[in-house]
Amino acid sequence: MPGAALASDLGALTVAVWSMVACADAARRHPAALRRFWLLLAVTMGLAAVGRALWTVFRLTGDDLPHTPLIGAVFTAGIVTGTAALLCAGSAPRSLVGRARTVLDGMIVALALIPIGWVLVFRGIAAADLSDPLRTFGLLYPMLDLMQLTILVAVAGPGRPVWLPMTLIGVGLAVRVVADAAYVSLFAAGEYAPGHPIDVCWPLTYLLIGVATRHPPPHRDAGDDKRDSPLPPRWRVALPYLPVGGAIVAVVLTRRPTGQTPPLVFAALMALLAALALRQGLAANENLRLVARLRHLAYVDQLTGLPNRLTFVRRLRAGLRDKPAVAVLLLDLDGFKQVNDRFGHTAGDTLLAGLAARMRAAVADDGMIARLGGDEFAVLLAGGRPVTPERLAERLLAALHPSSGEEVVGVHPSASIGIAEYGPRHTSYTDLLRDADIAMYAAKAAGKSAYRRCTPALRESAVSRAELIADLRRAVDEQQLHLDFQPIVDLSTGTVRSAEALVRWRHPRLGLLSPARFLPLAEETGLVVPIDRWVIREACRAAASWRDRLPEATVAVNIAAAHLRRPDLVATVTAATGEAGLAPQALTLELTESALIEDTDAVLDRLGRLRELGVRIAIDDFGTGYSSLSYLHRIPATELKIDRSFVSRIPEDARAYATVEMVTRLAGAFDLRVVAEGVETDGQHAAVAAIGCAQGQGWRYGRPASLAELHGRAGSGAGAAPGGGSGAGAVPGGGLKAGAVSGGGPDPAGRVTGAAESGLTLT
Structure with a gap:
């Protein structure tokens, strides 16, 4: 069928050129x-296309099946470039x-299929002319096709969405495998002639590759290059080894009666073993390499490149066995949480990496520094060390000090360092780390x-502190807390308007125990929130x-900073007033300025919803914060409480007097009521009354x-009498004020009270 053969050759040539x-164009x-x-x-x-053109020319000049060296070289080069293309795919290794x-993997599959193919097909080629190596090599094209198909399966990206062009190319390779295998079978049987229907398959493979170029490139996320490659499925791992068993059986079946194996099968077997x-x-x-990487991941901190906790503990235990005279320095960065909250964790990670590099340089060869986790680091000094732990701590603090031009506030934290040396009291490395932790917290308490x-x-103090924290966890549930009340009077009438609960x-x-003993622990451990809830409930x-x-009585409760940030604050207040049968208008929430520093939109929204319910908002300790005036615009406040540090200095200090007067006028401009805290003398009473404090x-x-005593005082009618110590009373018609905050002055133990860092006043 000369016409069909020519049409087949020209069609394949045309499609190959179009696909090229x-x-x-796709590359562009x-x-x-x-x-x-x-x-x-x-x-x-x-x-x-070149191979097809040469095939057509040589066939038309007289050779029906022109297996020439030139054509063989061209088609072989195409297999090499096609394989190289697959290895350049986006999902390739x-x-x-x-x-x-x-x-x-592809070569193993191809070589293993040669003995199998010999059993199924090649035995029938005995009558064919296999003396020509090029003609024999042409019979191996199906195996080379299978090699490429195996490589495509390997690089298709297991675990990822399949890119459609790779699917089309894979279908094209499968078609070519069928076409080349059919050609070999027909050739062996002497039934192939140019123009055979099987010739349609080769231009079809070119067509599928051309169609693949019409599809867009795969979508790539920004983190694709850094993302770990997914694990391949088990069948993919076993793929190159599956045909090997069949190849062994086929080698046995191909042995001739003389006991010899056909040269082609023997060569394939040797190549298979080598592969x-x-x-x-x-x-x-x-x-x-994987074991080395796993070991690196197990023993090295990935962010800073420092040894991690596991490495530090291993080295510490080894050091205690060899040279027990070791010391540990435990470092905790001060204020690092604020860096993460203000600038985000990415900025925090960058800062951690930079600080780790500084500390590594400061330690140098005098010890081993490791990152234990978060913002906590540790240094191990072995016996016979050339530097004392104190000297190394000074070097570390100096290294963390910001250099010229670096931002300090809120960005560059310092560190608190605890030092512990191994001694008779230590039975294990955990005791040494515990002591270093105790010393580190003492450094924080000393001012960081x-x-x-x-x-x-x-x-000993740390043990007592731990026991006190454990007892505090049970205090609310076992009803060990109670409230005392201190009256607040109307300066114009002398009546009791409210009372603050301590x-x-x-x-x-x-x-x-006074709040000074346990409220700081409550803030550190998060127990201040359940204590706050209890105070709100009992005050209501x-x-x-x-x-x-007294139908006009009201109650005010001081809210801790941690409670203010909780989304359930509104529900807590609503439940407390509802259970007590108290109108929301009878409740005032006191917020210290330190609790309002992080006045996020969520906090402002909560306060706005509370005001909509009728709850009043007071700013406590006014004048001691960083942005007092800004609060008057942002916070829906109804009153200000002037801090006792100003009231205690009047009337002797003219500037304190002017400050109280200025705040009172400012509050009047914002329609806010003013409460003067810490009034203890007649002179102070006269001064704040003259200024106009309400x-x-x-x-x-x-x-x-x-509360019972306060009820009794309410009947005595002596609310504004001078010298109102414990016997000073209150007149009817006033209200009640309650909160986890003291009113001022010394507590029963003689300590002068002040505002705690969280906003809770300690008495």
């Missing part, structure tokens, strides 16, 4: 990462070892950016009880007492 142009349109892939496919299609492993040996060698090398050495006194702890072993109940006698609070008007 399409691949070249697609991103740089895929440019080499499409260019190599264009070269492959070009070689296919990036490393040279990975690409070599992929090629070997398997090389593949296993690459696998062993890859396993070694400092170091402390663990001493027996610090160790939380006390009746410890079963230590007796009555007390106000409801008093309003039975209310006053302090020992002059009454000491803290129980």
Whole structure:
């Protein structure tokens, strides 16, 4: 069928040229990462077109099946460039070892199928002329096609969405496998002639590659290059080894009666063994690299490159076995949480990496520094060290000090360092780390950016502190807390308008504890929130009880900063007033300026919803914060409480007098009521009354007492009497004020009270 043969050849040539142009155009349109892939496919299609042209020319000149060296070289070059294109696909291995492993997988499959193919097909070629090596090599094209198909499966990207062009190319390779296998079978049987229907398959493979160029490139996320490659499925791992068993059986079946194996099968078997040996060698090398990487991941902190906790503990335990005279420095960065909250975790990670590099340089060869986790680091000094722990701590603090031009506030944290040396009291490395931790917290308590050495006194204090925290966790549930009340009077009439409640702890072993003993621990451990809830609930109940006698009574509760940030604050307040039967208008929430520093939109929204319910908002300790005036615009406040530090200095200090007067006028401009805190003398009372403060609070008007005592004072009518110590009373018609904050002055133990860092005043 000369006409069919010519049409087949010209059709294949035309489609190959079109596919070449399409691949070249795709290389121009697609991103740089895929440019080499499409260019190599264009070269492959070009070689296919050249091979087809030579085949047609030689066939028309008299050779029906022109297996010439030139044509064989052209088609072989096309197989090489096509394989190289697959290895340049976006999902192909990036490393040279990975690409070599992929090629070997394809070669193993191809070589294993040669003995199988001999049993199924090649035995029938005995009558054919196999003396020509080029003609024999042409019979191996199906195996080379299977090699390429195996490589495509390997690089298709297991675990990722399949890119459609790779699917089309895979279908084209499968069609070519069928076409070449059919050609070999027909050739062996002497039934192939140019123009056979099987000839349609080759231009179809070119067509599928050309169609693949019409599809857009795969979508790539920004983190694709950094993302870990997904694990391949098990069948993919076993793929190159599946045909090997069949190849062994086929070798046995191909043995001739003389006991000899056909040369082609023997050569394929030797090549298969060599490929398997090389593949296993690459696998062993890859396993070694994987073990090394896993070890690196297990013992090195990935962010800073420093040894991690596991490495530090291993070195510490080894040091204690060899040279017990070791020391540990435990470092905790001060204020690092604020960096993350203000600038984000990315900025925090960058800062951590920079600080780690500084500390590594400061330690140098005098010890080993490790990152234990978060913003906590540790340094191990072995026995016979050339530097003392104190000297090394000073070097570390100096290294963390910001250099010229660096931002300091809120960006560059300092560190608190605890030092512990191994001694008779330590039974294990955990005891040594515990002592270093105790000393580190002592350094924080000393003002931060400092170091402390663990001493027996610090160790005993830490044990007592831990026991107190454990007892505090049970205090609310076991009803060990109670409230005392201190009146607040109307300066114009002398009537009691409210009373501030001070939380006390009746410890079963230590007796009555003031807030100064336990509120700081509550803030550190998060227990301040359940304590706050208890205070709100009990204060509302007390106000409801008093309003039975005095219908105009109100209650105010101081809210801790941690509670203010909780989304359930509104629900907590609503539930407390509802359970007590107290109108929301009878409740005032006091917020210290330190609690309002992070006035996020969420906090402002919560306060706005509380005001909509009728709850009043007071700013406590006004004048001691950083942005007092800004609060008056942003916070829906109804009153200001002037801090006792200003009231205590009047009338002797003219500037304090002017400050109180200025705040009072400012509050009047914003329609806010003013309460003067810490009024203790007649002179202070006269001064704040003359300035125009609406209310006053302090020992002059009454000491803290129980609710029953406050009821009794309310009937005495002595609210504004001078010298109102514990016997000073209150007149009817006033209200009640409650909160976990003291009113001022010394507590029963004689300590002067002040505002805690969280906003809770300690008495």
